[in-house]
Amino acid sequence: METILVLAHTETDGSLAKPALEAIGAAKQLGGAFVVGLVGENVQAAANSIASCGAVKFLGATGADFKQPRYATDAAAAEAVCKAAGAAIVIAPATSRWNRVLAGVAHRLGGRADTHVTAVTAANGAVAVNRWYYRQRMEAVLQRTQRPWVIALESGCCEAWKGSAGSAAVEAVAVTLSDACKRTTVTGIHAPAADQQTIRPDAAMLLVAGAGWTKTQPDGKAHIAEAEKHILDFLRLTKASLGSSKSLVDLSGEGQAVLPFMTHLHQIGQTGSTPRHPKGLSTCCHGEEPHTVGWRFVNERRAIDLDPNCGWARGKADVLYIADAFQVMAKVNELLAAKK
Amino acid sequence: MSIAYQIVVCGSIVPDPLQTLEPVTGPTGPALKNEMMLPAVLDPWAGHALFEAAHLAKSAPGSKVWLASLGPKAKLQQVMMTVAQKVPFELVALDGPAGGFTEAADVAAALADAINAIPGLDKSRLLVFGGWESASRGAGATMQIIGERLGIHDQFQGVDKLTIAADGSLEVLERIEGGIHQVSKCAAPPAVLGWATGNLPEPPNNPQVGMMNMRVVMPALQRAKPAKVAAEGVKFASVTLPKQQRDTRIVKDAPAEEIAKEIVEWISKS
């Protein structure tokens, strides 16, 4: 087996997030020896937390410069750690922080990167990865000859490593940073207030709202306030994550009455996200292909729509309820509230 | 402080998302069935980048927008007929495959060379825009490598907003996990920005802009140099369509109460 490096970064609190532990899980599953390389302000606590993972060595690029997720410094640190490890295969969690830099890092190292990888396997020592093309429309299994091969592993695809903490000896990796690496400063985070955050990647349930919620209903009127209540009540009662169709979020750009808590970040599909949830419920959304490609990793799917010929009817959902979502969701929320 | 920006938008074409796609094995590896026959559109996130570029150029007098596009010449021409109607730009065309099964590194090498060859390129005013991911390969790799090749190490991905401050610095909002944005301040150009959806609606067609653009688009297409884009070193063991069809149970004419009960039972089941 070739030399494997698991390349991870710490979180702001110095810990390792689940995707990093999944990358360790993936490396272990390949069967060979592996090195862990960590980048962050201080990585000792993180290294200690995975001291028993079986890594032959722990490398660390540390310092205040690596606290913020910034291309120039992250790329320099990742490059230095990869070089120090002499790794042929680099497995890294596909976090937004690493996704920003890994292809650039692979280029610097004279190697290649494959991103959004959903599985890493090894048969007779030959590593192969799975990834999707054309926005989750087709899945490929591929190998490559270029080394180093940087593999960005999507979260939720591999068992996270679990084990006891201990004390790990971390070898420091020196990173040379010029002033040019510090032209950018991360100044903060822009987020809705915690109680108003409706995107919850780890939720068991996804609720998708489509443009139908804002359309004229059989009584000849639109019922935006009611729609808002049904959707938000459901989210509050189930802690589900909220998704949207493109049409619904685009309405705001066109100056129509809209649901104020919906942004482009909620959009699911071709030009939106592809979240991972065990269950998904679609409401007032027609289920067209550019939308449903974003449901690739939603396992159980149900939909409520007035149109019996909507996309969900054509093999995209397990169950389609031909019904008025206003009426059904009001009852669903009533039942959920009664259970509390 | 007002800077006249040079904004190069990298963006190619992809099959219309409403088309059904099927993989086939071609002479050089995987490809799409009837790839050259499929109607194509400008890659959506690159499209957003183009609209944002035009918007910025309008607000910074003296700025100019280029669209650097690598794709099969004939298809590029078709798509440009529509795109050219949207916003003013100068096309830099490269002739080569635009499919998803080629290497981002090859595309990036060709585009970086083309950007470097733009007459009068001034890196102190340069912003390289593109989509943060394509709708074909979907790797989010090309823009980074272009940046590396151009020596630009201020890079941002999943960008939804760019604001130019009074001192000329760039405030950038990038998508990160959990539906939130990271805010960064970059001292000055050059920078690479891989755009997500941004904030602008698609501009309406403007025939006047179209006519102006097409005067430059046609000669650019005629000049388009062949680009070497392949997938050397990659062995595709398989490319398959997912088992897409579910056996949909359709529930019709059931009272809302009954449906609600069934849904709540389903939600509660772990």
Ligand SMILES: Cc1cc2nc3c(=O)[nH]c(=O)nc-3n(C[C@H](O)[C@H](O)[C@H](O)COP(=O)(O)OP(=O)(O)OC[C@H]3O[C@@H](n4cnc5c(N)ncnc54)[C@H](O)[C@@H]3O)c2cc1C
């Ligand atoms: C380049 C490109 C990229 C795209 N990317 C995306 C993408 O990322 N994501 C995406 O979602 N779309 C995308 N689309 C758009 C997509 O093709 C559809 O137009 C869009 O998904 C439709 O949204 P919708 O189903 O919410 O709206 P509509 O098509 O308007 O459907 C509304 C639905 O609501 C139902 N309805 C109305 N009232 C009720 C009620 N009381 N109870 C129950 N049902 C009701 C109607 O029957 C209807 O089915 C893209 C298109 C293109 C061309």
